[in-house]
Amino acid sequence: MAITSIMIVGVGGQGTLLASKILGNVAVSQGYDVKLSEVHGMAQRGGSVVTYVRYGDKVYSPIIAPAGADIVLAFEELEASRWANFCKKDGTLIVNTQRIDPMPVVTGAKNYPLKTMNELVEKQIKLIPVDALALAKQAGTVKAVNVVLIGVLAKSSNIPKEVWIESIKNTVPERFLEMNMKAFELGYNV
Amino acid sequence: MKEIMLGNEGVARGVFEAGATVVASYPGTPSTEITETIAKHNEIYSEWAPNEKVAMEVVIGASIAGARSFTAMKHVGLNVCADPLFTVSYTGINGGLVIAVADDPGMHSSQNEQDSRHYAMSAKIPMLEPSDSQEAKDFTKLAYELSEKYDVPFMLRLHTRVSHSRSLVDVGERTEVPLKEYKKDINKYVMMPGMARKRHVVVEERQAALQELAEQTELNYIEMNDTKIGIICSGICYQYAKEALPNASFLKLGMIYPLPAKKIAEFAKKVDKLYVIEELDPFIETFVKAQGIEVTGKDLFSVMGEYSVEMIAKAISGTNIETLDVKFEEELPPRPPVLCPGCPHRGLFYVLKKLKLTVTGDIGCYTLGALSPLDSIDACVCMGASIGMSLGMEKARGKDYARKLVAVIGDSTFIHSGITGLIDVVYNKGTSTVIILDNSITGMTGHQHNPSTGFTIKNEPTKQVDLVQLCKAIGVERVRVVDPFDVVETEKVIKEEVAADEPSVIIAQRPCALLKSVRYTGKVTVNQDKCTKCKMCMRIGCPAIAWKDGKIMIDHTQCNGCGLCLNVCKFGAMEKVGE
Numbered sequence: 001m002a003i004t005s006i007m008i009v010g011v012g013g014q015g016t017l018l019a020s021k022i023l024g025n026v027a028v029s030q031g032y033d034v035k036l037s038e039v040h041g042m043a044q045r046g047g048s049v050v051t052y053v054r055y056g057d058k059v060y061s062p063i064i065a066p067a068g069a070d071i072v073l074a075f076e077e078l079e080a081s082r083w084a085n086f087c088k089k090d091g092t093l094i095v096n097t098q099r100i101d102p103m104p105v106v107t108g109a110k111n112y113p114l115k116t117m118n119e120l121v122e123k124q125i126k127l128i129p130v131d132a133l134a135l136a137k138q139a140g141t142v143k144a145v146n147v148v149l150i151g152v153l154a155k156s157s158n159i160p161k162e163v164w165i166e167s168i169k170n171t172v173p174e175r176f177l178e179m180n181m182k183a184f185e186l187g188y189n190v
Numbered sequence: 191m192k193e194i195m196l197g198n199e200g201v202a203r204g205v206f207e208a209g210a211t212v213v214a215s216y217p218g219t220p221s222t223e224i225t226e227t228i229a230k231h232n233e234i235y236s237e238w239a240p241n242e243k244v245a246m247e248v249v250i251g252a253s254i255a256g257a258r259s260f261t262a263m264k265h266v267g268l269n270v271c272a273d274p275l276f277t278v279s280y281t282g283i284n285g286g287l288v289i290a291v292a293d294d295p296g297m298h299s300s301q302n303e304q305d306s307r308h309y310a311m312s313a314k315i316p317m318l319e320p321s322d323s324q325e326a327k328d329f330t331k332l333a334y335e336l337s338e339k340y341d342v343p344f345m346l347r348l349h350t351r352v353s354h355s356r357s358l359v360d361v362g363e364r365t366e367v368p369l370k371e372y373k374k375d376i377n378k379y380v381m382m383p384g385m386a387r388k389r390h391v392v393v394e395e396r397q398a399a400l401q402e403l404a405e406q407t408e409l410n411y412i413e414m415n416d417t418k419i420g421i422i423c424s425g426i427c428y429q430y431a432k433e434a435l436p437n438a439s440f441l442k443l444g445m446i447y448p449l450p451a452k453k454i455a456e457f458a459k460k461v462d463k464l465y466v467i468e469e470l471d472p473f474i475e476t477f478v479k480a481q482g483i484e485v486t487g488k489d490l491f492s493v494m495g496e497y498s499v500e501m502i503a504k505a506i507s508g509t510n511i512e513t514l515d516v517k518f519e520e521e522l523p524p525r526p527p528v529l530c531p532g533c534p535h536r537g538l539f540y541v542l543k544k545l546k547l548t549v550t551g552d553i554g555c556y557t558l559g560a561l562s563p564l565d566s567i568d569a570c571v572c573m574g575a576s577i578g579m580s581l582g583m584e585k586a587r588g589k590d591y592a593r594k595l596v597a598v599i600g601d602s603t604f605i606h607s608g609i610t611g612l613i614d615v616v617y618n619k620g621t622s623t624v625i626i627l628d629n630s631i632t633g634m635t636g637h638q639h640n641p642s643t644g645f646t647i648k649n650e651p652t653k654q655v656d657l658v659q660l661c662k663a664i665g666v667e668r669v670r671v672v673d674p675f676d677v678v679e680t681e682k683v684i685k686e687e688v689a690a691d692e693p694s695v696i697i698a699q700r701p702c703a704l705l706k707s708v709r710y711t712g713k714v715t716v717n718q719d720k721c722t723k724c725k726m727c728m729r730i731g732c733p734a735i736a737w738k739d740g741k742i743m744i745d746h747t748q749c750n751g752c753g754l755c756l757n758v759c760k761f762g763a764m765e766k767v768g769e
Contacts, residue, residue, distance in 0.1 A: 012527065013530070036355060036357075037354060038196075038354045038355070039299075040223075040298075040354055040636065045528060046530065047526055060433040062322075062355035062356075062357065065501070067511045082522050084516040087514055101736050102525035103561070105523055106735065107563045110523035116522075119519065120516070123515060125514060
């Protein structure tokens, strides 16, 4: 199989690492060669964070360069705009429409860009907007934004739903499972 | 059985399977998870040492005593333990010794971009470089055998994209390796001039043997393909280049010091055009050129930052990948990292900025106090440097200057290499004020214990360094403890201590907000009737507080109810709800 390259982008603390773990386990269970790349340390402290997941028959590079991603799964709107050029020309951009102000916006030094999503639509980029924060609240916790988005990703993948559910079961702690399953379903049915 | 593992977990697995029994390290991104993973195995004694030098000395002792031993560090940690490193090269080892060092090209979480390969060459210690998690495990295991065969420590060079990438690893069993016999041998282990001169001869003989190993080892192999392009590379660059140039021929180097001169010459003859692809310095390229072989490397590639598949494809094949046109009308603001909501350091930096002090800083989460709106730090160089730098500033500009000067340093960093700086202040009659940010944990690297937390790497209770008593024993008579969230008291204490014409230490004590034991409750809301829109609360740089539509607003997905803003607002407009 040709390599599938998925980028997960967001803000440090949003749970992008857990999402990439779930996705990685899904790919492993399908018998693919898999590589994931993460960022730890300083960059995790509320900064812009990126995780790469690649799977296929044989994967060499663990990272993805501009125009290299089949799917960019963005946990936040500004981060979606920032990393949109990593999407292949025929790639898909899944965007949680939640907006988290970066410090330069908080301090008033810069403005949060409000029109970028419209511009992306005008450029005919395949864009799936999701209000994952609202769905996560509906599932019972704002912390489940990541699993809602995994649900959306699962729907647009060609890997069976049960495989995703199994991976979530193996990744999240037991006591949060019910909430996360609800979050996954809400994302899957967007 | 195959498991998906971080490169760091691969190294840890290799250490485990090789039967190592003593491991000592100091945390440092991107190397930390190696030792954290090893600590889960009860067959291995593991510890967080106070710094990399002590860690290295512990594993040298363990090796001399006959145990397979291991230490891991980030690239700058290797600087800290360079002293024992250069001499253990002379003594050699008894039980196998492996030293892992993780470089950070692109500086994801580091203060410089140094290339550790130079250390292997200058210390005359062989170095292996894995390119994925499987190799990380295999090379580590092999390094133990080679270390014992050649009587030398082996270094393992890692890279952020190897350490922090996950890929599949074939997991094996642990082999228990009995302790080697320890025999007193002062000619081998006591490095005084008379003995060291003899050992230097041994080192040079060993160099010749290791050069032969480099020629013979299967770690260095040729993959012949189309002969138009030949690539010499190692580590992560091999992965990038294989994907970028699937038809090229490769000389893949798993052993990067010493380098195999004959094998390189043999490969060069077989290809029309030879390239070296290596991030950072032209380490391999310089060697190849010294052999009189024509090669292209840094003419095409930068000595700075990371490479990628696309960069290599473009530079060598001229392939241009069509990218999406995603230029936006509006500017995309950057998203620099920030102190977390509830971070204990925030209150302190708010006060330091208010007092307009000159601040020498140190390495940790709190280095973020340099960024807007806290803007509090003037200089940050390396672990422990804040205290020495503040003394230097005082000696350069005089005692009056010290009346508006402080050093800030974390608890773990103070233990690592701040104590000696403080001794210098006292001994050489400085009058600096040192603020120890005691958040009860090593924060930035992801919550590791240290000698000031009272727990070991295995979470066992242990003796806890008493920072107050320690400072007093050094000779600091003025030692104060404050809660940095009590901004009024903190301001008062800092003013008093900075004014004092003698050394002083302020310990700002409040645990990291991410610790499980820290449970802030409720959320803050703004009473808009009381809010005067003075924006004082925005000076603490809390990501949960924003100015929106002409009002101060609290983002409840970020607010954890820590309450610092209640202490900063003079009008009582911040109110806690939901407690």
